[in-house]
Amino acid sequence: MRLKATALVLILALLPLGLPGQSANAPVTIKVDAAHPGAAISPQMFGIFFEDINFGADGGLYPELVKNRSFEFSEPLAGWHEVMGFSKKGLDVPKGELDIRTDDPLNEHNPHYLRARAVEPGYSWWNAGFRGIGVKEGAEYRFSAYVRTHGPKSLNAVVNDENHKPVATGKLEGFSDHWKRYETVIRASATADKAQLVLSLDEPGAIDIDMVSLYPVDTWKQRPNGLRKDLVQLLYDMHPGFLRFPGGCIVEGRRLATRYRWKRTVGDLAERQTLVNRWNDEFDTRPAPDYFQSFGLGFYEYFQLAEDIGARPLPILNCGMACQFNSSETAAVEDLHEYIQDALDLIDFANGPVTTPWGKLRAAMGHPAPFHLTMIGVGNEQWGPRYLERYKVFAAALKAKHPEIKLVVSAGPFPTGEPFDSMWSNWRQLHADIVDEHYYMSPEWFLSNTARYDHYDRSGPKVFAGEYAAQSVGSTSPNNRNNWKTAISEAAFMTGLERNGDVVQMASYAPLLANINAWQWTPDAIWFDNLHSYGTPDYYVQKLFASNTGNRVVPSTPHSEDGLYTSAVVDDRSHELILKVVNYAPTARTSTIELAGAGASGSARVTTLATSDLTAENSFAHPQNVSPQAGSIDIKDGKISADLSPYSVTVFRVSMR
Numbered sequence: 064m065r066l067k068a069t070a071l072v073l074i075l076a077l078l079p080l081g082l083p084g085q086s087a088n089a090p091v092t093i094k095v096d097a098a099h100p101g102a103a104i105s106p107q108m109f110g111i112f113f114e115d116i117n118f119g120a121d122g123g124l125y126p127e128l129v130k131n132r133s134f135e136f137s138e139p140l141a142g143w144h145e146v147m148g149f150s151k152k153g154l155d156v157p158k159g160e161l162d163i164r165t166d167d168p169l170n171e172h173n174p175h176y177l178r179a180r181a182v183e184p185g186y187s188w189w190n191a192g193f194r195g196i197g198v199k200e201g202a203e204y205r206f207s208a209y210v211r212t213h214g215p216k217s218l219n220a221v222v223n224d225e226n227h228k229p230v231a232t233g234k235l236e237g238f239s240d241h242w243k244r245y246e247t248v249i250r251a252s253a254t255a256d257k258a259q260l261v262l263s264l265d266e267p268g269a270i271d272i273d274m275v276s277l278y279p280v281d282t283w284k285q286r287p288n289g290l291r292k293d294l295v296q297l298l299y300d301m302h303p304g305f306l307r308f309p310g311g312c313i314v315e316g317r318r319l320a321t322r323y324r325w326k327r328t329v330g331d332l333a334e335r336q337t338l339v340n341r342w343n344d345e346f347d348t349r350p351a352p353d354y355f356q357s358f359g360l361g362f363y364e365y366f367q368l369a370e371d372i373g374a375r376p377l378p379i380l381n382c383g384m385a386c387q388f389n390s391s392e393t394a395a396v397e398d399l400h401e402y403i404q405d406a407l408d409l410i411d412f413a414n415g416p417v418t419t420p421w422g423k424l425r426a427a428m429g430h431p432a433p434f435h436l437t438m439i440g441v442g443n444e445q446w447g448p449r450y451l452e453r454y455k456v457f458a459a460a461l462k463a464k465h466p467e468i469k470l471v472v473s474a475g476p477f478p479t480g481e482p483f484d485s486m487w488s489n490w491r492q493l494h495a496d497i498v499d500e501h502y503y504m505s506p507e508w509f510l511s512n513t514a515r516y517d518h519y520d521r522s523g524p525k526v527f528a529g530e531y532a533a534q535s536v537g538s539t540s541p542n543n544r545n546n547w548k549t550a551i552s553e554a555a556f557m558t559g560l561e562r563n564g565d566v567v568q569m570a571s572y573a574p575l576l577a578n579i580n581a582w583q584w585t586p587d588a589i590w591f592d593n594l595h596s597y598g599t600p601d602y603y604v605q606k607l608f609a610s611n612t613g614n615r616v617v618p619s620t621p622h623s624e625d626g627l628y629t630s631a632v633v634d635d636r637s638h639e640l641i642l643k644v645v646n647y648a649p650t651a652r653t654s655t656i657e658l659a660g661a662g663a664s665g666s667a668r669v670t671t672l673a674t675s676d677l678t679a680e681n682s683f684a685h686p687q688n689v690s691p692q693a694g695s696i697d698i699k700d701g702k703i704s705a706d707l708s709p710y711s712v713t714v715f716r717v718s719m720r
């Protein structure tokens with residue numbers, strides 16, 4: 064009796080989740096009705112969220128190899144070390160000295176510089192890079208620095224591998240007593256992933272040096288100050304519909320003084336003021352005292368990246384509130400004009416004619432054409448009356464001048480309860496454009512929330528699922544994994560997003576990037592080290608959905624039942640019907656897919672992401688362990704007979720007549 068009652072409770076508990084019961088083994092008929100397309104949706108709904116967390120920018124996407132190139136970290140010599148001489152007695156004193164100075168600097172935004180004084184020829188010092196420097200055999204690197212001399216005529220640069228063997232050498236020379244930038248291109252003779260950059264002076268005397276840079280020549284699209292090629296390739300391959308930047312909490316700052324200010328991230332690199340990264344000391348378990356923002360990857364580069372990968376830009380701006388999990392500092396409403404002016408000027412920077420000051424800067428930086436900005440986020444993960452008060456001031460000013468720009472607002476950090484409910488009721492009353500929801504929840508939550516948007520008000524604000532990821536252990540746990548269970552749960556949930564694409568206009572997994580040697584937050588879509596990168600199973604789910612979008616929803620049944628989740632769209636651009644099926648069951652499932660109204664014949668293209676092992680992961684050694692397999696399948700009498708693999712995500716693409 065007791066056992067039976069327990070079993071019943073278990074069954075009842077599983078039913079609402081749509082998790083597989085006994086009938087998961089039974090053959091299933093999936094019906095897709097292309098003759099009755101539903102709501103129009105955006106084919107750009109699946110995008111990416113970028114934040115400089117986990118050394119995602121400096122030490123990641125922004126491939127500068129010198130850490131603290133401008134000596135502006137709070138420890139100005141962080142990342143830099145002197146080379147000790149060796150005497151017969153062992154370790155000796157260095158043959159000179161390093162001194163951080165501020166008199167007559169390069170510019171007011173870059174107040175510190177290094178004075179290196181050689182007492183004896185051969186005095187040398189080195190930079191450790193971002194957990195080492197990665198160089199590839201045969202690749203070229205631009206070594207550059209601003210230099211002013213007090214004697215020495217040249218500066219040597221040597222890249223030493225982890226065994227102190229030189230793999231690249233170069234020299235800057237011809238210095239004067241004025242600041243000037245010098246550059247030379249060096250080639251690596253071998254690959255090294257934990258190299259060091261060693262600088263030295265051949266003659267006694269001092270030089271002043273700033274903005275010391277070792278930068279790959281081979282960047283994405285070969286752009287100077289361009290981005291790391293393998294990482295952008297992974298992003299490009301996703302076909303993201305939009306790029307949200309620069310975060311996340313980084314927008315807010317722990318205090319207002321350290322908030323993200325886009326104007327300080329554009330223009331001359333040497334004038335972009337370094338700022339502490341808010342993830343520097345956020346987690347005791349993962350301290351990163353050497354985490355700063357050089358802003359080499361700034362707002363111009365973000366817009367350029369969005370354009371390069373075919374994504375709509377979505378900048379998120381500070382609305383006068385620092386992180387509410389930290390200081391929760393708030394700018395007085397009377398002082399919001401600076402924040403609002405930043406937003407107005409950003410619209411000019413992105414879209415304005417080159418006759419406006421900010422449009423002129425965009426053109427001077429290399430992009431006279433507009434970047435086609437259509438939306439801006441007002442605050443990141445904000446909530447409460449103080450936020451609403453500030454939003455109203457922002458919205459009034461922005462809508463008055465730019466009614467064409469949609470504003471993204473926040474529903475707070477959690478997907479249910481307070482403050483989520485009260486924020487939503489306010490956003491409905493205020494007729495907000497798009498509301499950003501975040502969910503860092505368990506895989507089970509994702510599986511049981513596939514119908515979350517089925518009953519959302521169709522006439523209210525639209526939804527941006529702006530940050531989500533299934534947490535295998537729990538939100539902010541350093542033990543979270545990117546495994547197949549998290550990924551397939553997200554896939555099931557995403558069928559619900561797509562089915563409700565008329566309400567959920569955008570969705571992005573978060574965070575995007577993590578340096579395996581310097582991360583603060585897990586899980587993340589893409590992991591990398593100094594030379595390699597790979598997409599997690601979660602990445603491949605994102606890629607599968609973003610690469611298979613349509614512009615109208617088509618009814619599909621069943622859509623959230625017995626461990627089977629489906630969504631279907633038609634793509635008017637390619638005249639295809641696209642069906643996504645998630646089989647969350649340990650067994651294969653025989654299915655008949657009835658394609659009504661598609662006039663389908665011949666064969667369908669099939670892409671499958673599957674493994675029966677829910678703990679399966681990708682890694683540097685096995686980057687494609689869980690990755691899509693392409694094939695085709697016959698269509699007979701408008702039907703497909705398919706065996707859905709255990710724990711699988713399958714996309715069928717069918718040409719419509």
Ligand code: AHR
Nearest residue numbers: 310311312313444573574
């Ligand atoms: O994605 C990591 C963080 O999670 C984001 O910065 C923040 O918006 C959320 O709390």
